[in-house]
Structures are given as structure tokens and as C-alpha cells.
Amino acid sequence: MASEDASDVSELQTGNNGLNLNIYTAGLIMSATNGFSPDNLLGKGGFGPVFKGTLGDGQEVAIKRLSSGSSQGLLEFKNDLILIAKLQDTNLVRLLGFCVQGEEKMLVYEYMPNKSLDTFIFDDSKMKLLNWDKRFSIIEGITQGLLYLHKYSRLRIIYRDLKLSNILLDENMNPKISDFGLAKIYTKRMKLDQIRNRLSAHSIFSEKSDVYSFGVMVLKVVSDNPLDRPTMSDVISVLNGEMQLALPKQPAFSTGIRIVETNIESKEVEIYSLNGLTMSTMDGR
Template sequence: MLEVIVAVLVSSFVLVSGGFLGCFYTRRTKQKEEKKESGEDLLSFDFNSSVEPNGNGTGLRHRNHTDFDLPMFSYASVCAATDNFSPENKLGEGGFGPVYKGKLLNGQEIALKRLSKKSGQGVEEFRNEILLIAKLQHRNLVRLLGCCIDPDESILIYEYMPNKSLDFYLFGSDKEVILDWTTRTRIVEGIAQGLLYLHEYSRVRIIHRDLKASNILLDEEMNPKISDFGMARIFGGNDSRTYTKRIVGTFGYMAPEYALQGLFSIKSDVFSFGVLVLEIVCGKRNTGFYLTDTLNLLGHAWELWVSGRGVELMDPAVGCSPASAALRYINVGLLCVQENPNDRPNMSAVISMLSSTELGTPLPAPKQPAFSTTTAVSLASSVVNNNAGKYSVNDLTVSALQPR
């Protein structure tokens, strides 16, 4: 009798233990699968087959979804793709943090932007960029492929742009390649098309707020793609302008109403675009332009324009270029940087003016640009000095809190 009882107890114990072990194993397996799904292997991911335009062509469809509707990859696979963020794979560094080149098992090259712990930007800008750019599809906007969110890391994964950024060719001390006039006009027109999409044709109206040469990336055919949407803002409904206490951007590209009053609109981007156009034509930065007493490129361009010597603004490195076309681009640039935002054209009008180069259609006469005199520059500089360390006069994006 005792033997029977012992046998029954032992059998029951084995069954119960087996059940517990089975449940534990199943739970662990499920947790591993969930963990794998929330952090895919970047090295073996095929973006060509897993990231496609959705039905209306304005969004993305992905194999695995996250809160941001983007593939999310494990930190271990990101490290493997960049050779543990090797210095040899570092492409550069901006306000967000360093950018690295990565490579997948299928040979596809990618770019990874890693949020620096010392960066003035943070989780808000990181989330803002994902929410905005993941919903955008245009040939002149850089494509966001995925992200990695780790307790100590925030990483964005983009398509790789082999020809770096526009500032490398315009302002580099050792220019390996000189941009010819045809390439420069194609870059200007591509940027204009990208801005037009953001302002008028995307699912939501978007103001970039940090358009500058270092945020224009170039693909293998030197086509431009607008990047870095961490500072961008969405406009709802029929809103045309708004105020902010948080002024962000790069000094030299900021519209006067935004830099001094915190007022921004699509015309703020138009001003930045105008600065870019003049920089592309001239091959020099707007800030630190000491050839005249105006102290910047806008003032220098205006002086040449009103004296009938606008063609002298052309970058000598370009060589021969149609003078009429060059003057037309300078005219458009000056129209975009006029002090009153109401005087500036919208991007639709800009594209129309640029595309009618061969038709000889006369353009409006520009008014004197903002920040084109020593007085205006001194006023802007005083704003910067009163917020020491909050504004940037180079390629770094910065922000400052300002009262209205």
C-alpha cells in the first residue's frame, strides 16, 4: 500500500514539475520571439523588399511595425553593421551627433545617425524626425529606413548618400570636385521641388526650419535630398504662420522675423532657400563674408545687383556659364531673402521662375535683403551675443529660448 502511495506522489510531482517547466520554457520562448520582433537583425534586413510605398504613395509599409511605423533594430546588429562604430566608418558630425556608414550582409550601404549624449537635441527631436520623415516620400527628401531605441542609445538609419553634403563641395578647403553650372542648377531646382512638396503636397504642411548647405545630401548622381527634420514643425489646417519661444536653426539662414521675433511660416524656409541659392551661385558662405563692409553675402550680392554687376557674384571656379541664367538665379535668390515675408514668393512661384529661364520672362525687381547692411548685421549679432552659446554661426544646429 505504501509503495502505491509513493508511486502516485512521485508521478504527480513529475507531472506538476513537467507542467511548470513546460510553461516556463514556452514563456521564455515567447519572450525571446517578442524581443526579436521588437529589435530585428539589421544585417540581414532587406529594405528593398520590406520597405515599399503604400497605396497612396505617401507613406511606408513595413514587415514589422513599431509605434513609429518603422522597422526597429537591435543595438547589437547596429554595432555589427558599423564595425562597433569604428572611427573609419564615421562620415561626419552635426548638432544631433555623429553619423556613421554601415553595411548589410546583402552589400547595401546605409547611414546611421547616433544621438550624442552631449547634443543639444534630444528625445523630442529624435521622435519628431521619425514621426515626420517616415510619412514622407519624395525623390528630393532623404529616406529614413529604420531606427534603434536602446536604454542608452537613440539611432536613426537612413539611405546612404555617397557624395556627402552640399557644403563639402561649396565651402571645402580642398575641393576635390568643382560643381559645374548644370549641376548647380539641378541642385537648386531639386531643393525647390523638395520644399514645394513639404509646403504644399505632403500629407501635412511641414516647415523645415533648418534648411542649410550641410543638410542637403547628394546621391551618386549629385541629385539633392533634404535631410535632418529634427527641428521641423507641422502646420495644421489653414495656419499660415505661428510664434514660438524656442528659436532653432543656424544663424545666417534664419529669416529676420524668426530670428528676432520667433515668428515662422513657409516664408521662413523660403528665406533659407534664397540664402542657399546665393551660396550655390557664389560658392561662399553667407556668414563671415568680408569682401565688403556689409559683412555678409546678402549685402555683397545686393551691392553688385543694384550697380548692374550681378554677374560678378558667380563662382569663378564654375568657368563659362550663361550670364542671363546666372542673373536669373541671383534675382530669384534676392527675391527670396527680402525682409518682409509678404514680399517673398512661395515655392510654387519660385519653381515657375526657375523653369522659365529660356522663355525670357521678366522677373520682379527685388527689394533690399534683410541683414544686408552693417546696421542690420550688428543688430542680429547683438541678439546672438545676448544669448551666448545658444546660436551657431557655422554648420551646427542650435536652439534658444526667447520671449515673444
């Protein structure tokens, strides 16, 4: 290991910059994951594979292991670790600690037993477990997490990758934003032109990009069947006048106006779909 790398490891392992993170050994993590057994594999991302682990005290954790072929060096890993550790909010997956030993670089997170939101949205049987109150609660939690990243965190974060698979659910189905691999971080001291220059130098992303992605995700959460949408070939056929799309299904919640005829007069009555909501109709005296 180069001397610069050695000093980076030393800095991480002695005090870890006041971040109060646990430092795990590679041997402990090997034991917790049964030697990175395929049975413990939760998924794979840009950072590398993610494994479920059980620590000696019985605590379940999720362990991200940096892929051996990753271009991310120790210094970049260290910077990402410090930045992620500063993002502590109830609506973000919590970073518990890390391991830097030899060639191994790993991040240890709290374990989310209900996995990601897409496993519910795209599964008919699990979808039934999400009533309107639960969906509203999930949307609200994601909103609070995104607001924290954009406005209340110590750093200004543009997440850039908001999607169902990056929203994890805890044992009580509370949502938490995870996977900051694509997030762009801007300090509050940076001038607006610096931020604009950085954005234009790579690609056009801003807080509005996150809001747009959030809107797309909300539509999927409130839809009865997110998969029930036309393919691109269908869209082209419609644009060419070769076919017509089927009428959309009734939304999960809707309002409308209906004319009610009585013996005395006609009046407009606002009606609501029944979907676990209690609504009141207001009529003048």
C-alpha cells in the first residue's frame, strides 16, 4: 500500500473525523456474511455487491463491498464515506460503519427487512398490502427525505437517481432513501455560478431533476398497476394512426361533478371515489 493510502487509512481508523462510525474488521464481516455467501446476497449496484450480515450481538446489517474492478480509489472512498456519514436523517438509510483492510473497502448500513419499494409496486400480491394510508405515508416519508437533502442537510445534495428500487422499507414499512452513488454534492458556500458550471460541465441536473423523478415515482406508487402502460412501439403506432390506445382505468382516487335532477331544481353534486377515504359534501343551506 502506498504511503498516501496508508495515511488515509490511518486517518479513517483514528477518530474517523468525529463521525462516530463503527470500525469493523474484514474477519468480522466475513463471519457475519458467512464468507460472502451467495445466499446472503441482497443485490448489486454501481459500488459493488450488497450482502446481508448478522453481527455477533445478533444485529442484522447490510454490507456494501467495493468491487475489485471498481475504479474508485481509497481517497475517493474516504471522501464518499465522510460525506455519506454526515447525512443522518430518519428518512435516509443510516450508515453504521466501515471496513478498510488490505484491498477490502466496505460500508455497513442498517438492514431494511422489507427490501425496496419496487418489490411491492410490481408484485400483485404484495401490492395489496399497500392501502391508501400506507402509500400516502411512504410518499410523505420520501418527500421529507428529499427535502432534507435539498435544504436541511449540512451539504446541498442533488440525488439524481430517485426511483423505486432506491427506496428501502424498514420493518414498519417506513421509507428510507438509499444508494448515493450518483448523488452530486455542493457545499452551501459555493457560489451559484460554480454550481451552474459544474452542472453544465457534466450534464444538466438540479433540484428540479429530483422533483421530476419524484413525480414519476409518485405516479407509480398511486397507480393500481404501474406495468399497465403502452410500450414505445404502441406509442409509435398511435402517432402513425395505426392503432388507438385503450381508455385508461379509473384512478385510485378521483372527484367529479354530477347533475342531480329533483322535482324542484337541478343542482351540481361533487362526487368522490371510495378508496378508504372519508369525504364530506358541502351544500349551501
